[in-house]
Amino acid sequence: MEYNHADLFEGVADAIGERVALVCGDERLTYAELDELANRLAHHLEDAGVRPGQHIAVQLYNGVEYAAALLAALKIRAVPINVNYRYVENELLYVYRDSDSVALLYDVEFEDRVAATVPEAPALKHLIAVGGRPSIPGAVAYEDAVREADGTRGFPPRSADDLYIIYTGGTTGMPKGVMWTTENLLLGFWNPSLPRPSRPEDVVENARNGGPLVMMPVAPLMHGAAQMATWIAWFMGATLVYTRRFDAAEVWRTIEREKVNSLTVTGDAMAIPMADELARGDYDTSSLLVFVSTGAIFSGTVRDRIQELLPNTMVLDRFGSTESGSTAEAVAGSTPEKGLRFAPDVEDVTVLDDALQPVKPGSGVIGQVARTGHIAMGYYNDPEKTAKTFPVVDGRRWLLTGDIATVEEDGSIAVYGRGSQAINTGGEKVFPEEVEAVLKGHPAVYDAVVTGIPDERWGNRVAAVIQPSGGGRPSPEDLDAHCRRRLSGYKVPRVYAFVDEMKRSPAGKADYRWAKQVAQEAEE
Template structure:
């Protein structure tokens, strides 16, 4: 057994095969059941010619089949590729081609888009349709693909150096495939509350000896955080629970039914509708099983966190810091919010801040740099050596990841994070970070959601602009201006407001800053 995700899952399945591994809707699979179904799909992929190192695209909603597809690809040393199910044809065409995928599992609901794009991608030779019939020529129904295949293994030996790729949706550009070696990824995303394993068997032993736990990633599995939450749960010998599509009421019903202990979301975009459902008159859910409510991958504003704390008084509300390239690296300091200033305490030793000369920033110096991590980090970006070289520089023989998050180091060693440098707005020589302003705007009772961006300004170079999804009747710009001036310096206050009926975000809740900029410029 190696530090390889397929090896480790098989080891856990052999040790605790009768425990429930996965629940989605009415379906419940034990570890043994899940292993057997993944073996069948893996044999099908082998049989149609998918080879070691080739890429298998997965364009599905959350469900049993998504987890099976990931495991099946890994079992034959192929690479699963996550596909954003909201992509239109041009975006799908880019991702299919950029990823060099040779096979595609897709939900029948996406039949029309797949039919329009796959013929333009000669590398995709094998199609498997899930959840219904497909009109795409050559597509094999999922049930048919696995029906005649053996449930046993018989796969080649694997390595901890095998590749895992997670496409991360860009907020300012096209998505990029983050490449990991599996051993590095295992340690980078390891649950910091458990001791790190010294050998692969330690992972299996931990799963055997851990107490029963049920965890639920609310984000879609096409988001890396949900995939990693799934594996973390299995390394704890627990049960992972999915909902097919995000719906706040269905999430709370599932938590009540399945007695979920730990919940993972991605920022305000999921937290707001969830807390609104708890606050809705007449709403009643038994959430007594819930211990932790964890946000990762997107900003959780202080006003929303406070509402969650009031609605869930016996639940820990936690904000994690990390990225697809870095893994999970830090925990928000108690009382830290985007409105007051975000501060994170690293829970791994190799996280720091590097200045413009790529030197370590000294605590309390006030020097601003980029959050950086060494050690267990991604290999780089698939098909993009230039971006890899810029993002993963080598300094004095040590390889670093530059996350793009601008920060300073406080005297106590905590990291004060201001925001993404790529999204910072330079207005009249002052640097403004959208996340801070977005959090303040969302504290206004008339604002449901907000995205802040910079637009051209003849005098200041750029001006701060806010796209607002109102809560009921839109507040006036004067009202929003007065609200912001209570919390922000004048140069940070938006000069332009655009009101929309629905905010455009990724399925994981991340802001679409390209779209917001266009809307703001039109306003």
């Protein structure tokens, strides 16, 4: 057995095959049933000509088919490629081509976009339509593919160095494929509450000895956080629960019906509507032990509201990235408004200064959060960005996350924000996350995204795009007064633009290109 997700899942399926592995809507599969389904899809892909090392694009909503696709690709040593289901044709074409995908699983409701794009991606030779009969010539229906294939294993040996790619980003440019070996992916995203395995068999034993835990990632599986939550659940021997798409009411109904114990969301964009729905609805949440946010900013006001609504649930804020894995947890009292401070999970996490040397705790020196050890290999098809982001210092390979931070005397890491999004206004740096968190503390603000727009005198000025709450639009003067009580003057937005609905990714990440355009148009 190797530190390979397919090897490990098969080991878990052999150990606890009768336990329920996955629930989505009315579908329920045990570990043994899911393993057999993935075997069928894997053999179909093999018969279609997919070979080890080749890439399989997955353009699906959450569901059994997505989980089976991840497993099937890894079983034949192919590489799953997550595709954002919101992408329009030019974005799809970029991912199809950049990833060199040779096969595609897609939901039939995306067929118009797929049909218009696939002819321009000649490497895509095999299409599998999920949820209906395909109209694209040569495409096969998922139901036919798995029904006619062999449900047993019989796959060649795998390696801990097999490739796993997660496409991420897209808010400041086209997405990039983050490459991992399966061993580093497993250990980089290992659940910090459990002891690290010393051998692959320990993972199976951990699952075998796991209790009847029910875990639910709310984000779409096209986001790395949901995929990693999926593997974590299975390697704990837990029952994994999905909803097909994010709907706050459906999430709470599912939590009540399936008695979910652990819930994972991605920041305010999911936590806010979930809090609103919980406040106005009548749901049994007594099973919920842990509410975790990861992958996006979780502001203090929103976290406090969730805690008030779920007084018997532990609310956690996790820190990490697609490139770094899960690295740290917010310390008590830490919020974006007051200052984010995280306690690292592993010794391999620190802050490096401009000379790429570790920052001395308590020195106040500002640098970048960095991790070594179990980190990604680099970016697919982008050696230049790989070399810049993953430098080798004194023979040791590091990941520079882009998060600007310093190290406190107690060893905790104080994070100011993403360097790529920092606004330079008159020589002062403003981190949008801090200002966004303050704005979302205003009772009339439902959501906020902060960006910089050009200014002749200051270089850039701070601008905020605001989605008001249902209570009416706040005035710029009111927002200004609210911010000035909590922020230094240079951080206060000079421009406010109001929108009916904020544009975010399906996982809740801000679209800063769009926000900048909206803010500039509001000023004209």
